[in-house]
Amino acid sequence: MKQHYPVSKEDALPHVVILGAGFAGLTAAKALAKTRCRITLIDRRNYHLFQPLLYQVATAALSPADIATPIRSILRKQRNASVLMGRVQGIDRQRRVVTVDQEEIGYDQLVVATGARHGYFGHDDWEAVAPGLKKIDDATQIRRRLLLAFEQAESTSDQSLRKALLTFVVIGGGPTGVELAGAIAELARQALVDDFRKIDPSQARILLVEAGPRLLAAFPDSLSQVAAEALTRLGVEVLLGQAVTNCTEEGVHLGNAEVPSRSVIWAAGVAASPAARWLGCEKDRAGRAIVGPDLSLPGAPEIFVIGDTASVISHGKPVPGLAPAAKQMGVYVARVLRARISGAEPPPPFRYRHLGSLATIGRQEAVADFGWLRLRGRLAWFLWGIVHVAFLIGVRSRTQVALHWLWAYATYQRGARLITSPASTAD
C-alpha cells in the first residue's frame, strides 16, 4: 500500500488517521500519545472548538478565541501526532485511502469523528433564514444578526418593521435552545437596556418554540418545569407543542399563525456529517453510521466511527450527542487500537457512562441532573460554571472565560458586542 503522508523514518509504524478534532477525535489522538503508532489528525479548521459555550459567542459574552484552541498547540509535544488542516473529500475503503483536498492519505486504522450539523427535517432552504449554531462562523453570524436587529430597530420609523426586528425566535427546546433564549433575554433586558434612545430593548419579544410537550426532554420532568419557569421570569415566551411549519425572511409560521421576526435561530434537529456516505455504510435516520459494539464498522474492523457521527447503542439505549459521550468513545477507541497494536486482548464492548446533564438559564439559575441528585438554582448555576471552565482546554482559556464571566456578573455587560462583516470584501 502506498503511503502518501507523512513520510518519515517511522513509516513502519501503523498509521492511524483521525478525521475531525472535536471532542471525540482529539481525545482519541491524545489517548494514543504513548502507543507505538503514527497519528495524523485531520480537520478543516485549525482549532478545536469548545462547542458547549458557543451560544455565549453568539450572544456577545465571549470572543471566539476564548473557546477555540489551535489543534497544533494542543498536540505540540505529542511527537507521534501530525496535524493536517484540510477538507475530507472521500474515503476509499478498498485502497485504504482518505482524500483530503487534492491529496491522498493512506491509513492502517481510520477513526471517523467528523461530528454533526443541524438538520432541517427536509427543509434545507430554512437554513439561510434560520441559521444553526455549530461553528464559530455560525456564532459570529448570529451575533451579527442579533445586534444588527437592535441597530435597525433604532433607526427605522416603520413600526411594524421595528416590531419584527425586536422579535427573536429560537426553535428547539433542548439545552442549546434553552441557553440561547435565556442569553438573548439577558442581552436585551440587561446589557443593552440603556444604550438606545428611540427603542427600549427590554420590550423585545423572545420566543422559544418546542414541538414536544416539554423543554429539556433529556431531563426529569420537574427540572423541565424549573427551566420553563426561569425562562418565563426572564421574559421568554415558552411555546410548547408547537411545530414550525415554515421559515421565511419575514418570520416563522407556527401551525397557521405567523410570527413576524427578523432573527430566527435553529436549535432543533441534528444531521450527521456525510461520513456514512463517504463510507458507504448503514446509517440511522439522522444520517449517523451504525457501528458495532467496539465502535468499528461491521465488516471493516480497521474503521471506527465515533462521536456525533456514530449511532451507538449502550445499555440498550442510543448514546446521546454530548461532549462527555464523544470523549468516552475517543478514549475507548484508543484502548482498542492500543490492544490491537500491542497484540493484547481487545477490551470489552463500549459502555456509555452518563455523568449527568446540565443546562443554565441566565443569571443564577440552572438545572442539573445526576440521576442520584437533582439540583436547581444558584448551586446548579455555580456548578455549571465550574464544570465548563474546568473542561476548557488550556490555562489561558480557563482564565479568560472565568474573567469574562466575573466581569459580566459584576456589570451586567457583554464584552464582545461587535458587528463584524460576514465577508471581508464588504467594504
Next chain:
Amino acid sequence: MKQHYPVSKEDALPHVVILGAGFAGLTAAKALAKTRCRITLIDRRNYHLFQPLLYQVATAALSPADIATPIRSILRKQRNASVLMGRVQGIDRQRRVVTVDQEEIGYDQLVVATGARHGYFGHDDWEAVAPGLKKIDDATQIRRRLLLAFEQAESTSDQSLRKALLTFVVIGGGPTGVELAGAIAELARQALVDDFRKIDPSQARILLVEAGPRLLAAFPDSLSQVAAEALTRLGVEVLLGQAVTNCTEEGVHLGNAEVPSRSVIWAAGVAASPAARWLGCEKDRAGRAIVGPDLSLPGAPEIFVIGDTASVISHGKPVPGLAPAAKQMGVYVARVLRARISGAEPPPPFRYRHLGSLATIGRQEAVADFGWLRLRGRLAWFLWGIVHVAFLIGVRSRTQVALHWLWAYATYQRGARLITSPASTAD
C-alpha cells in the same frame, strides 16, 4: 429646515451631527457632554476601534473584542448623544442634510471625522493581493492569510510553493510596518516554532520594504537605526530605498527583482475617506479636506473636518495622522462649538501639541521620542505597553489586553490563532 432625526422634545437645541466614531469624532462627542445641544454620532460600525493595536489582532495576539468597544456603551450615560449605525452616502451643504443609508438627517453643525484608509498610489488593483490594516475585518483577514500560509506550507510537497508561502512581505517602514514585521517574526520564530512537523516556521523569511532611506521617518535618525537593528536581530530583512513596482498573487516586484510571496501586507500610504468629495471642498494630494485655523471649512463655518480626514497646518507643519492629534482636534472642535452655542468668544486657532512618538519592535525592544528625551530598549518597551493599556477605553479592555500580554510574555504563545472564514457562507 426639516429635521428628520432625531425627533424629540428637545428639537429646539442645536443639532450637532458627527460623522465617524474614531478618536476624533468620539472625543468631540464626549467633550460636548455638558454643552446644550443634541448630538448624533454616526458610524458604519457599532464599535470604536483602538487602531494602534490592530496589528496585534492581525498577528493573533489579541482578539477583536479586546480593542473594540460598542459606541453605545461608551455614550450610554451621555443623554444628549444618540448613536446611529449607518453609512454616509453624501452631504448636501445647501440644505444642511447628511444622507445616511436611505435617510436624511439635518444638522446645524457638522463634524466630519471619517478617517482614512490605505492609499495605493494609483495602483488600487494591488489592494486585493496586498491588503492594508485599518479595520477589524482587515486584521482578521491578514491573520487568516498568515496562519493559512503556514498550514499550506506544511501540507504541500512543492518546494518552491512552500518557499513562497513562507515569505512574508510588509510594505512601508512607518510604525505600523515596523510593528507588524516584528510581530510576524515573533509569531514564526516563537509562537509557532514547535507546532509543525514538516516545516520549520523559524525558517520563514520576513521582509520589510521601505521606499525611503530609513525606517520610522518621523523619529530621529538614531532611533530609526535602533529599530532597523532590532528587526534584523528578530530575523527581519530590512530593505531600504526599495520601491515596489508591482504586486501580484505571485509576489512583489522590487525594481526588477521579483520576490515570490503569498502574504504581502500594505502599510504604506494613506488616502482620506471620501469626505472631501462629499463636501465638494479643496483637498490635498492624499485626498484630505483643507481646513482653516479653527478646523472649519473655508466659507462654511458650520462644517468642521477633523482627524485623518483633515489636512491641518500647525506651527507651519502638517499635523501627523496620529491618535493624539485626532483627539486634540476633537477636543478643540468641541471648544469652538461650546463657545458658539453659548455666545462666547471663539478660542484661538488650533495648535497641535506633539506628545511624543512610540513604536515597539517585539519583546523588550521599543523606541520612544519625546523631543527632550529619547528612549530605547526595555524601558521604552515597558512605557509603550503602559501608554497603550492606559489609552484603551474601559476597564475590561485594559484588563484583557494587559492579561493577554502577560500571558504572551510568559509563554511566548499567541492566544487568538484562529483561521475564521472570510464569508459566513463558506461552508
